[in-house]
Amino acid sequence: MTSHKPIDRNDEAYFDSAREKERQRALALAASVGTLMVAMRRGGLSGLALGAFSGLLAYRASTGRGLKGTGRAIARGAERTLVGHRTGPLELSASVTVRRSPDELYAFWRDFTRLPEIMTSITAVENLPDGRTRWQAQTPMGGVYEWDAEIVEDVPGERISWRAVEEADVPQTGEIRFVPGQADRGTQVELSMRYTLPHGLLSAAPLGFVNALSCEAVREDLRHFKQVMEAGEVPTGAIHTQAHHGGGR
């Protein structure tokens, strides 16, 4: 456990150190993949040499250590090609109107453990004894990626904000706001997420976050929230679960 500093959601320093660490690892990974592709296309002796170099870069990407400065120029080029200019924090937001009172909507969200019902990329959320929450997402390779989050602000019936604790690999904050709508039109729910991705989507790829990183994905999660609150369930067009392989009635 690291010590707690006073919390400020807009604290750039919180994002900066993690951003630099993440940046170096992602650069090396990009360079490694690029070199390996060239190596495979070339074959022969030069291909073999490039393949070895790719391996070194991959090692550097996985450990975050060694080979200081190695292939930095290549990596810069690869970064520009692969992720363009999206190197700052990624801000995503969406809003939806729900026919429930702010208090009812707040209560669902404040529990946190029901969020996997509505958030496509989250597989589990657990409340920890110290007031933190432990979040779980599925990685593309079938593994599990976990991080802890803490509540930053909690105003019953109005808003909740949270952020990943400092040791998390992908620094992120989230905020949900409940604003009473006009007349009987329901409550306006606004969700904002902020991720630090020094190398764009590339940083998030190994962690299974890619699908969550668009305003469409945030809007989709909010839509599920509305569906659960208004209709009691998230709709599906399926007729049977994946595990079911037919059989006769």
Next chain:
Amino acid sequence: MKAVCWHGAQDMRVDHVADPQILNPRDAIIKVTSTAICGSDLHLYGGFMPGMQAGDIVGHEFMGEVVELGSAVSNLSIGARVVVPFTIACGHCFFCDSGYHSLCDNSNPNAGVAEKMWGQSPSGLFGYTHILGGYAGGQAEYVRVPYADVGPMVVPDSVTDEQALFLTDIFPTGYQAIAQCDMQAGDTVAIWGCGPVGQFAIASAKMLGAGRVIAIDTVAERLDMAAGQHGAETLDARKTGNTLQIVEALRDMTAGRGPDICVDAVGLEAHGVGLEYWYDNVKQSLQMETARPIVLRQAIMACRKAGTVSIPGVYGGIADKIPVGALMNKALTIKTGQTHVQHYLKPLMERVERGDIDPSFVITHRMRLDEAPEAYRLFQARRDNCIKVVMQP
């Protein structure tokens, strides 16, 4: 189980697929006893609707017996005989509460896709593209019915399957086409398309007190049904000519006023004559427009000043050369939408019980589910006087 599956344009097959299961607490599983092919299924069959995938189970007009219930459905019992609205609606959102069930906010799992196409998403529909939810349809032995606590309606013993079946879609659809128009006593209603929806629109117009009903089509036996069953006046579009000639004929029939209400019960695959039809056909096949809106143009051009154009006919995407000048300068009102079936189900069931109408008049063919591919061919070609096919699993 057996189910009718779409495999591409002009390719419906009866496949063996996995049985449906209860997936959500408000689901029910229905054992289908009767199912019908809708005119809008022909748009899928013809390959005109985007968002279909090979293997999709089609069919949205069906009824049957409840065989399984989710934990949150308490108003139905196993064995109940029910009709199921083709529009899937949660019953609790702003739109459901306002009687606009086909605009339900919550029932389309692929609402994001629909929003990209149309700005906002309507409700999900059974067996009608992944844009509208990718729900498996009811031309099958069993079907999963979501929100079963608010959708399906128990059929009284005195009402037969054939009398109840069309409450799922075409009867309410024809009825809504008239009911949404604020019709005044003595109004003249012109209805393009004398397929099943057109027939129910004609019947509903008469039932709701229209002064005159003019039925327009190109198929003789459909015009005969309109005249014989409901006493409509008829206009054979093919004999009358092009859009201008049809508009002129309607003006003459109404002493210069034009019909007070014009109903497009045809939709995106309209037929016409001459250059106009050729133009739309070419543009549609090049996918430069998704509809041949010939009837819609005629309805707008023919409609009385300050009259209402009602569109129960199905459209999916983009149409060309809509006469907006006529629309604006004649101060027309447009009423349209998929049908809010849940809203009309009870009053229309009461009309059937009272004997105001026997919806089975529209049936021309009774077949087995196994014969679905042939049924689609018949219906599409309007062969053998085919107007409505009912199938039994």
